[in-house]
Amino acid sequence: MTSSLVGDHIETLKPYVPGKPIEELQRELDVDNPIKLASNENPLGPSPKAVAAINQKLHALHYYPDGAAHRMVHAVADFHDIDPARIITGNGSDEVLTTAVRTFCDYGADSAVISEHSFSAYGIRCQAHNLQIRWVPMARGLNYDLDAMAEAVDETTKIVFVANPNNPTGTYVPADRLRRFLAGLPDHVVVVVDEAYHQYVQADDYQSALEMRDVHDRLLVTRTLSKIYGMAGVRAGYGIANPEMIDRMQRVREPFNSNSLAQVALPAALEDQEFVRESVEVNEAGRTALEAGLSELSEMGVGWVESETNFLLVKTPVEGKKIYDAMLHQGVIVRPTGGYGLPNYLRISLAQPEKMKRCIRALRSALKELAVTEES
Numbered sequence: 001m002t003s004s005l006v007g008d009h010i011e012t013l014k015p016y017v018p019g020k021p022i023e024e025l026q027r028e029l030d031v032d033n034p035i036k037l038a039s040n041e042n043p044l045g046p047s048p049k050a051v052a053a054i055n056q057k058l059h060a061l062h063y064y065p066d067g068a069a070h071r072m073v074h075a076v077a078d079f080h081d082i083d084p085a086r087i088i089t090g091n092g093s094d095e096v097l098t099t100a101v102r103t104f105c106d107y108g109a110d111s112a113v114i115s116e117h118s119f120s121a122y123g124i125r126c127q128a129h130n131l132q133i134r135w136v137p138m139a140r141g142l143n144y145d146l147d148a149m150a151e152a153v154d155e156t157t158k159i160v161f162v163a164n165p166n167n168p169t170g171t172y173v174p175a176d177r178l179r180r181f182l183a184g185l186p187d188h189v190v191v192v193v194d195e196a197y198h199q200y201v202q203a204d205d206y207q208s209a210l211e212m213r214d215v216h217d218r219l220l221v222t223r224t225l226s227k228i229y230g231m232a233g234v235r236a237g238y239g240i241a242n243p244e245m246i247d248r249m250q251r252v253r254e255p256f257n258s259n260s261l262a263q264v265a266l267p268a269a270l271e272d273q274e275f276v277r278e279s280v281e282v283n284e285a286g287r288t289a290l291e292a293g294l295s296e297l298s299e300m301g302v303g304w305v306e307s308e309t310n311f312l313l314v315k316t317p318v319e320g321k322k323i324y325d326a327m328l329h330q331g332v333i334v335r336p337t338g339g340y341g342l343p344n345y346l347r348i349s350l351a352q353p354e355k356m357k358r359c360i361r362a363l364r365s366a367l368k369e370l371a372v373t374e375e376s
């Protein structure tokens with residue numbers, strides 16, 4: 001008998017399911033002018049300053065990137081006014097999360113605490129590293145239950161993830177609660193606060209965990225270029241932690257994990273705060289338009305969760321995947337959230353009001369096709 005190829009933790013691992021690319025939909029279905037509202041990308045496109053910087057770099061692509069990502073690290077240091085020794089860059093913030101798990105957690109030995117209905121990469125990375133995962137249910141309103149998460153932590157727990165605000169719910173943890181949670185954790189625990197959607201938050205009682213570095217020493221805050229800076233295709237993100245943590249993560253990361261285009265795009269994008277402001281304005285206009293359209297469908301059992309991000313988690317009267325499939329035929333790609341443990345929802349990225357109106361038309365027609373009546 002041959003021995004098994006992989007351990008059970010790999011055999012049972014469900015791969016990350018990304019939003020459907022527009023080109024894939026075009027290959028599968030003959031639809032006019034499809035729009036993608038599935039991956040929380042910036043509907044304005046990439047930061048123009050970052051694109052200009054990339055154009056300047058194209059002639060030098062035969063060189064390996066700077067392995068230390070010096071320009072990137074220093075741009076982040078200047079932007080946040082912190083010591084460069086506190087920064088690691090990555091192939092998207094996703095890779096920073098992976099490096100954190102590989103660096104801080106003993107393979108097959110430690111445990112991780114993760115909230116249900118949160119970003120799926122956390123569970124995937126921890127399972128791939130054969131960690132014991134403590135899944136913590138959410139509190140009412142699809143909010144993180146930080147008290148329950150603190151209770152799930154014990155001496156085996158090496159890493160805890162908090163997405164603030166969270167994907168796919170769009171909910172956030174107010175500053176005082178996050179601060180209390182961090183203060184109560186044992187020193188040995190690494191807390192990752194993932195701030196991929198930070199710039200979209202409007203709530204007054206939200207605060208970045210970068211302001212809480214004095215509360216818990218083993219804190220890693222991650223940010224990305226993929227969302228508000230519109231650079232998801234470039235793959236650039238970074239993490240901020242204490243110098244000892246960064247030093248150990250630098251030992252583990254891949255040698256050229258920040259590619260040459262990311263290294264010029266990131267400094268330019270961080271300088272493009274005008275683009276960030278414009279993106280927030282478009283996001284708020286999109287929110288108003290989508291919420292208005294969804295309220296018109298409330299008779300059909302449609303609702304949504306209040307969001308501090310660039311997407312809305314929409315409650316559906318029938319399984320979200322069925323509505324998603326029907327909407328594809330209208331050329332509108334949204335995201336079913338069954339994989340996040342939320343089968344009766346869809347996640348819809350915010351975009352310009354006209355795209356939101358098209359999305360509502362597609363949603364209404366999908367509901368009618370699925371025979372959802374006004375009274376249901």
Ligand SMILES: Cc1ncc(COP(=O)(O)O)c(C=O)c1O
Pocket residue numbers: 039040091092093094095119163166167194196223224225226232235236237
């Ligand atoms: C909460 C959260 N963290 C991290 C990421 C990954 O971002 P990146 O493109 O930087 O890897 C995403 C992407 O959807 C996300 O939603």
